[in-house]
Amino acid sequence: MEAGWRIDSSGVADVLERGDDDARLLSAALSAVSVSLDEATGVLDDVVGAALRRLHEQWQPAASSVDRRTVAVLEAARTVVRDHLVTDDDMAARFTSSQIGADDASNRFAPRTAP
Amino acid sequence: MRMPQVVDLGEAGFLALDASAISQKAVDLRRGTGRLAEDGAQVSSGWRSLTAVYQSPVAPGLVSAMEPIGYVASGMSGAMGPAAVALEDYAQAIGSLQTRHRSIDADAGILSQEAAASPDWQSDPLLLARQARLEQSVSTLESDFDDAREQCVAVLDGILVPAVQITGSFSAAGVGAWDPRDLRSVSSLDALTPTQVNAWWISLSPVAQSMYLMTEARLIGGLDGIPSAVRDTANRSRLDGELARLVAELETLRLDEQSDSQRERIESLEKRIGAIRSITHVLERGGRLLLHFDITGPEPLAAVAVGDPDHAEFVGVLVGGKGTNVYGGLAKFDSSAEALRENVEVVGTLTEGESAVVAWLGYAAPSSYADAADPSFAQDGLFALRSFTQGLDAARPDGSVEPIITVGGHSYGALPVTLASQLPGSQIDNVVTYGGPGIAKTLPDDINRYWMANGDDPIRGVVNSGWYKYQPSTGDGWEELTTDAFEVDGVELTAGKHHSYLVEGSSTLHNLAAVIAGRPDKAEPFG
Numbered sequence: 310m311e312a313g314w315r316i317d318s319s320g321v322a323d324v325l326e327r328g329d330d331d332a333r334l335l336s337a338a339l340s341a342v343s344v345s346l347d348e349a350t351g352v353l354d355d356v357v358g359a360a361l362r363r364l365h366e367q368w369q370p371a372a373s374s375v376d377r378r379t380v381a382v383l384e385a386a387r388t389v390v391r392d393h394l395v396t397d398d399d400m401a402a403r404f405t406s407s408q409i410g411a412d413d414a415s416n417r418f419a420p421r422t423a424p
Numbered sequence: 425m426r427m428p429q430v431v432d433l434g435e436a437g438f439l440a441l442d443a444s445a446i447s448q449k450a451v452d453l454r455r456g457t458g459r460l461a462e463d464g465a466q467v468s469s470g471w472r473s474l475t476a477v478y479q480s481p482v483a484p485g486l487v488s489a490m491e492p493i494g495y496v497a498s499g500m501s502g503a504m505g506p507a508a509v510a511l512e513d514y515a516q517a518i519g520s521l522q523t524r525h526r527s528i529d530a531d532a533g534i535l536s537q538e539a540a541a542s543p544d545w546q547s548d549p550l551l552l553a554r555q556a557r558l559e560q561s562v563s564t565l566e567s568d569f570d571d572a573r574e575q576c577v578a579v580l581d582g583i584l585v586p587a588v589q590i591t592g593s594f595s596a597a598g599v600g601a602w603d604p605r606d607l608r609s610v611s612s613l614d615a616l617t618p619t620q621v622n623a624w625w626i627s628l629s630p631v632a633q634s635m636y637l638m639t640e641a642r643l644i645g646g647l648d649g650i651p652s653a654v655r656d657t658a659n660r661s662r663l664d665g666e667l668a669r670l671v672a673e674l675e676t677l678r679l680d681e682q683s684d685s686q687r688e689r690i691e692s693l694e695k696r697i698g699a700i701r702s703i704t705h706v707l708e709r710g711g712r713l714l715l716h717f718d719i720t721g722p723e724p725l726a727a728v729a730v731g732d733p734d735h736a737e738f739v740g741v742l743v744g745g746k747g748t749n750v751y752g753g754l755a756k757f758d759s760s761a762e763a764l765r766e767n768v769e770v771v772g773t774l775t776e777g778e779s780a781v782v783a784w785l786g787y788a789a790p791s792s793y794a795d796a797a798d799p800s801f802a803q804d805g806l807f808a809l810r811s812f813t814q815g816l817d818a819a820r821p822d823g824s825v826e827p828i829i830t831v832g833g834h835s836y837g838a839l840p841v842t843l844a845s846q847l848p849g850s851q852i853d854n855v856v857t858y859g860g861p862g863i864a865k866t867l868p869d870d871i872n873r874y875w876m877a878n879g880d881d882p883i884r885g886v887v888n889s890g891w892y893k894y895q896p897s898t899g900d901g902w903e904e905l906t907t908d909a910f911e912v913d914g915v916e917l918t919a920g921k922h923h924s925y926l927v928e929g930s931s932t933l934h935n936l937a938a939v940i941a942g943r944p945d946k947a948e949p950f951g
Contacts, residue, residue, distance in 0.1 A: 320477030324470075331467045335497065338460040342504065345456045349449035349511060352442055356573045357514060360580040364507060368500075371587035375496055378588045379467055382489045385635050386474065389482060 321390050325383065332379045339372040430539050430551075431532040431558040436525055438569045443519035450511035457504040464497020485639025492588045492665055499586035499668065510579035517572035521565055528561050586664070613647060618815035621649030637661070645717055648815025652713050652734045659717040660707070666719060667700045698751030699724035706758045716786055716812075723788035724750040730761045731780030733816050738772065739827045740764060740781040740940040741813060742926075743805075745835025745859070746796040748789045757783040760926035764940070767933055772941025779941065786812055787840055796861075799891050802839035809844040817851040830854040830940040834925060835883060838863050838875075845871050854939050856905075858925040858932060859883050862892030865900070873900075874939055874947070876932050878907045878920040904950035905935040912946075 346365040350358045471490040475483050535554055539545040546552065613621065625633070636644050637658055644650055645658035674693045677686055696719045706728055707714060716727035733739045742761055744753065761781040768779045787805025790796040813829050820827065831852050833841030838860025845852050845867050857863060858876040861883050867873055875896040877884070886892060896902035907920035910931055920932035927933060931948060938947035 315479040317477040321474070324474050324477055327470055327473075328467070331463070331470050335460070335463040335467050335493070338456065338463045338497075341456040342453065342460055342500075345449060345453040349446070349453060352445040352449055354437055354441060354573070357576050357580070360577040361507075361511075364580050364583055364585070367583075367585045368504075371496075371500060371585040374587040375464070375493060375500070379490070379493055381638065382471070382486065382493075385489070385638065386478075386486050389480075389486070389635070390478060393480065 316390065316393060318390075318394060321386075325387060325390075328383050328386075332376075332383060335379060336376050339376060343368065343372060430535050430545075430555050431528070431562065433525070433529060433532065433562055434566070436521075436565060436569070438518050438521045438565075438572075439525060441518050443515045443522065446511055446518065447515035450508045450515060453504060453511065454508040457501040457508065460504075461498045461501035464501070465494045467497070468492075468494030482635065482639060485636075489639045495665075495668065496586050496588040503583050503585050506579050507583055510576045514572055514576040517568070521569055521572070524561070525565060528558055528565070532558055586668070613643065616649075618647075618649030618811060618818040621647050621815075622651075622818040625650055625654075642718075645714075648811045649818040650815075651819045651821075652715055652729065652732060655715050656713040659714040662717065663700055663704060667697065667704075670697050670700070670719075695751050696724055699726065699749075699754075702751050702754045703728070706754055709758070709762070712758070715782065716784075721788065725786050725788070726750045726754060727782055727784045727786050727812065728754065728758055728761070729780050729782045730758070730765045732777070733780040733782060733827070734819050734821065735824065736778055736780035737825055737827060738768060738774065738779040738941055739816055739829050740768065740779070740936075741784050741809075741816075741829065741831045742781065743784055743787075743809065743831060743833045743837035743841050744789055745833075745837040746790045746793065748785060748834075748837070749791070750785050754783065754785065757785065763928045764926060764933060764937055767937035768941045771934065771937045771946050772943050774941060781940070782816075784809070784812060790836055796836050797886075797890050799839060802836070802843055805840040806843040806847065809840055810847045810850045813844070813851050814849060828853050828940075828942050830856060830936075832856045832858065832936055832940075833860060835859045835923065836861065842867060854944075856936050856939050857896065858920075858936065859923050860896075861886045862888075863894050863896055865894040867901070869901070872939075872944065873902045874905050874935075874944070875902055876905045876907050876920065876925060876935060878922060878925070878932070880921065881923050883923060903944075905932075906948045906950045907932050908948075910948050 343365070346361060346368060350361045350365065353361060468490050472487055474487055478486075531554075535551065535558065539551060542548060542551070613624075616624065628636070633654075637654070641658040641661050645655050645662065647655070650658075670693050674690060674697065677690050677693070680686075682690065699719060703714065703717065703726055706712060711730060713729040713732060714726070715729055715733075716725060718725040740761075742757065742764070744757055747753065748757060761783040765779055765781040768774065768781065769776065772779065786808045788801060789805075790798065790801045795801065809831070813831065816827060816829060829852050831841045831845065831854070833839070833855070834857075838857035839862065841855055841857065842864035844850055845855050846864050848868075852871055854872045854874070855867065856874045856876070859878065859881050860875065863875075873896065887895060896904070898904070907925075908931060909919040910917055912934060917931040917934050918927070918929055920930050921927070924930075925932040926936070935947040938944055
């Protein structure tokens with residue numbers, strides 16, 4: 310059975326905004342660890358400092374991958390939802406007035422619920 | 425009075441270090457990584473609320489795409505824990521060394537004063553003994569410093585920081601780049617033929633393709649008709665995450681006393697973990713494409729190609745028999761595929777890239793002799809095999825020649841191979857069974873068919889028993905190939921033995937390679 314199509318645009322906007330906030334916090338946490346590693350390297354001798362630098366070099370791409378994936382998923386959702394809304398408006402124009410606001414999940418391009 | 429220097433404390437490297445500063449940085453690191461785990465978990469858990477306000481076929485995928493953030497952030501945080509501990513231990517060691525150094529320095533000062541007061545101190549056995557003890561202490565300080573450094577370095581170098589997979593790019597996404605009408609649910613895609621799947625896939629924008637790769641990697645990796653390189657990317661992207669998830673569950677289960685159902689679950693988890701490790705091991709050999717990876721059913725399933733079937737003109741698909749499974753048998757199966765592909769190139773005088781051989785474990789083969797008497801395993805696998813070979817044909821880039829597809833069935837594998845060949849539109853050109861106990865009787869006329877049977881193969885004991893009532897025969901268009909030793913271009917090939925047919929340097933390997941290479945004339949007929 311096809312999955313239903315339904316969008317609460319203001320709800321989505323809230324989730325995206327919170328997602329952005331959470332992503333920023335995560336990014337800051339990743340950066341904080343990076344700064345800690347850098348500062349710790351600065352107070353160490355050459356041998357241990359070099360080992361910590363190697364760990365830091367491993368850390369950076371890992372942190373970047375988390376950052377990039379978080380942003381990519383948020384951006385993907387933003388794009389999908391935006392295009393969904395564009396298509397949705399287009400398709401909604403074809404519904405009769407009695408159908409506007411209907412919440413029929415079986416209809417692939419059912420009009421989105423009112424905010 | 426000038427004091428003699430009775431003990432040389434040297435340039436101790438640890439004196440230049442600030443133990444409290446190192447300790448403080450270790451604390452900062454621990455604090456930072458703790459926050460990281462919490463923030464990562466918040467990203468994943470907060471994102472789950474998306475499905476409450478947005479429902480479409482892609483919505484669950486969007487949510488699952490964020491799930492790795494939580495556990496990878498937690499893994500990164502966990503990885504840094506030992507680093508913080510190692511730095512704290514190191515700071516403590518440095519502090520202790522510095523305290524000991526001060527004590528030795530003080531004792532050395534006293535000794536110097538006493539030596540200055542005694543001009544012939546160098547003949548005083550008591551003073552000399554104290555001098556020796558202090559020098560020994562200095563030497564121990566140095567070696568303890570080396571040990572502390574080594575321990576800290578060993579911990580730091582042993583840390584592996586997990587990363588999250590990034591597939592695709594969303595930077596080019598814009599209005600119109602992603603058309604929701606392209607979206608299809610998992611069930612609707614499952615209902616498409618491989619040709620329809622391929623048509624759907626190539627109709628998607630790169631953004632939409634990236635979207636599916638990221639959010640529905642399991643679906644894309646298992647869909648016949650999707651290009652092999654894409655399936656490989658999708659399937660590989662799941663290996664680390666699935667392994668981490670299964671290992672975590674296994675470790676949790678092992679902590680407690682186990683019920684029967686938990687023991688069963690542990691066994692199942694071990695099987696899946698073994699399968700993933702086996703796949704990873706095989707992929708590390710290089711030149712492989714992971715065309716299938718499914719650990720959702722009772723048996724883990726996989727398909728690994730040696731070479732690229734989308735661009736090869738000659739493609740072999742090997743189907744194993746009883747006991748062929750991903751966790752215990754993939755490595756050997758893959759080695760056979762590699763040896764076979766090398767022979768295909770030699771026999772067909774092909775260049776690299778013109779052939780590919782797939783080790784297909786896309787059906788749950790029977791695990792025991794009792795199960796091997798049951799045809800239902802083959803019946804379960806035949807549609808999957810037909811879909812797979814159709815996918816090989818459908819996934820080829822526009823303008824490329826149609827592949828010559830040869831399917832080889834070993835032992836029980838002869839049954840799913842011949843059953844799948846019976847189905848319309850299988851795209852199979854050649855069938856070779858070797859060591860098979862029986863076959864499906866009627867194959868379409870346009871499929872070339874060959875069989876091999878070693879004289880000492882124990883499988884002969886079950887031929888014509890039970891449901892194995894149909895055997896290949898020349899009357900049905902089958903050609904028997906020899907398993908005896910023979911010579912090719914001055915090279916003596918060994919005779920096939922027992923139940924093994926893909927042994928390097930054997931006549932049976934050569935014969936199968938000749939059929940796959942489209943040169944059956946180079947195979948040696950029986951008799």
